[in-house]
Structure formats: structure tokens, C-alpha cells
Amino acid sequence: MKREISVTLNGKPRTDEVEPRLLLIHYIRDVAGLTGAHVGCETSICGACTVAVDGIAVKSCTMFAVQADGKNVLTIEGLASNGNLHTIQEAFWNEHGLQCGFCTPGMIMVTKQILERNPNPTEEEIRHGLEGNLCRCTGYQHIVNAVKTAAAKTGA
Amino acid sequence: MIAHIFEYSAPTDLKEALGQLASGGKPLAGGMSLIPIMKLRLAAPEHVVDLGRIVALNYIREEAGTLHAGAMTTHYQIESSPLVRSRCPLLAEAASHIGDVQVRNMGTIGGSAAHADPAADYPASLMALEVQFRLASSSGERTVSVEDFFVDTFATALQPGEIITEVIIPVEDPSAGVSYQKMVQPASGYAIVGVAARITKSGGKVTKARVGVTGLGPKAFRAKAAEKLLEGTEGTAADIAKAAAAVSEGVESNTDLHASANYRTQMARVYAGRALSVAVSRAT
Incomplete structure (x- = not known):
């Protein structure tokens, strides 16, 4: 039986009827039409589907949309404001922290969480923080550089 | 899916x-x-x-020598709690090794224990810490020791309709040394083997050793033979090696595509040695 949920998605409130088994990632992509968060492995390993729910980074393939009822959901589309990239987005661009770009939305969303909790992380802390996000192109070095650059910009 | x-x-x-x-x-x-x-x-x-x-299931508080963690307390809350870090550092260390940031944000101590995955991180520490679980169902409440709680692979003492409401953790002796060492399966983050060690020393001798092991057998267990071998010794490298070699005593090792039973047993000994060395070096 469908249930009504109300979610504030990137600052905009919306109400939808969903099946309880609908995963949050499918709600975001198929119901709300925001395709920035990606479906990679769909088994809570790759992190490409990472979004923030009430400020907490989650793998949205491993959460039901009904669990987000009444909450604020932030996706990669909600980061830029007035056409200006978020500091973390800019850092990924400047440091070439991506090649194909598939993992990038998840990488950026988890970076946001890492820096919110630890504004000046060491390289080891950055790598520990990125453990739940897989990239098959870059070898991670430029991603780590991007997180460092973003930290320097936001911590300054 | x-x-x-x-x-x-x-x-x-x-x-x-x-x-x-x-x-x-x-x-x-x-x-x-x-x-x-x-x-x-x-x-x-x-x-x-x-x-x-259920907000009432999410808390961490200290009462008369014990820490009480609500079952819905997340791994991130445990790893980042100043109270847990100072009063029960082993639990905070174990929590920081679970999965990844996103998993630790959602996963809970009660959920992990109730699922009783033989490769989960927490059970090694919960065994070494000799915690108790507060359980509740519509017909009442009861308290169960961790040794009675974990029954077998994915099997616990929980009855149908019953859940964990609280984990009761003894406050650590401030002079104790603790460590959790884990061989990680890199994709899933699960432990191929994980060993939690707690060491108390007095007068240059190990007076108390507690060793909890996950990943090796059908359920997490206390390596009591290893504990006994270390207690009463000075905790030298040779003492630790002897104790670590006994970590798999009486346990039938798991085998899967990541690690055969023989390899897993060997790794359990290696990681037990590492956990005991670090714990002994941290004990004062």
C-alpha cells in the first residue's frame, strides 16, 4: 500500500505517494527527476548514490524513501547557488578530481560530510573518509588533492 | 534490486x-x-x-561504573562520543572501523548485534568488553550477557517480537590498554578476521587479558585459551606470540571466496598478535 511522504529536496518541499519498498535513490531519480545522484553498484558499496539526509551522508540505495519522510534531502544539484559552484565542486574541477565523472556526485557529497566534521583533515583521514566511495578512473590521487584544496579554501 | x-x-x-x-x-x-x-x-x-x-532508543550515558548506549545509537555517534572515547575507548575504536562514513552514519549498535553477522566488527569488542544486552518485548524485559546472546551464525538469544533496547558496557579501567585490529575485505569493509584485545597490567605482569574474535568462526567468541596463556606473564613478544597462536583453539574456521579456513586461521593468529601487542603497549 502506498504511503504519502513529504520531503524537502534541495530546499523545495514536495509530497508524493510512494510504495514503502521504493529506495531513496529511485525516489530522487525517478519520482523527483534529479539524476545527479547515480546508481552504481546498488549494493551499498560504491557510494555513487550518496546524498545527505538531515545533514547526514547516506547511501541512498540502502534507504527506503519512507525513511526520509519529513526530512531534508540534499543532492549534488543542491550544492551550487546562483550559478556559482560550491567550493568542493570547484576544487574537484581545479584539481582534475574526476575523469568519467560517474562517481563524482557521491565523492563530493561525502567530501562535504568529511569537511563538516573535520575542517582540516590529514591525508590519512581523507582516505579513511573516502573509503565508501569507489572511483574506477583516477586512482584517487586527484580526488584526495581536491579534498585537500577544498579544505584549504573552506578552512581559510 | x-x-x-x-x-x-x-x-x-x-x-x-x-x-x-x-x-x-x-x-x-x-x-x-x-x-x-x-x-x-x-x-x-x-x-x-x-x-x-523512536528517540528514546538513541542515547549514550554513564551510570555508576557502566555506560549505557541505546540500541539505535549509530556507529558514528559511538565513534565520536567524548564519553565513549574516554570511558570505553575500545568500543569507539571498533565503531570507527565499521564499513565507511555513510554506513556508520546509519548503522546502529543494536541492529548490528541483533543481526549477528559472523564478520561484523562490533561483536569482537562486545565479547572482549563482556557487555550485557537489555532486551524488551511486549511481554516484558530481561538482561542477557553477551556470551549468552550470540548463539550461532545470524542467530541470537532474541525471541520473536523481542528487540535489544540497550547495550550495557562496563567503564574501562583507565590503566588498561585496548586495541581492535582487523583484516578488512576492501570492497565490503567487513572483517575477514578482527581481534579486540583488552589488557590490564600490575607490577609488570598481565593481570587480565580479554580477547574477542570476529570473522573466524560461525559467531564472535572469546579466545579464552589465549587469555589464560597471557595472564600472569610479562607480556613480552614471546608471551604474545604464544597466546596469539592459541586464538583459534576449539574453533572451526569459516571459509569463503575471500579466505580459506587455513588462511583465515593464520590471519586470526597474526591479527591477534597485533591487537595484543598494541594493547600491552598501551596498558600502564
């Missing part, structure tokens, strides 16, 4: 939740295990009772 169809409720009150569980509901905690197995259709509960909105 879509779960089978189910009814969903999200009570905010524990009593209400226990009533729904009594009539056959399946409890959903952080969902880090249940949701994947529902997606794989290894589980197809008809009614899922989401405990995520």
Missing part, C-alpha cells in the same frame, strides 16, 4: 513498536544489513517496523 512488497510503520513510541513486533513485524534499525538482504530477497518481511523514529 527491489525488495518484495511490504507494509511499513514508523512508530515513535517503544511500546507501540513492541506491540507491532509482537504481531509479526520485522524491526528495521539502521538498515545497513536488513535493506541489502531485502533487496536480494533473502528476506521478505510482510511488515517492517522502522525503529528509526
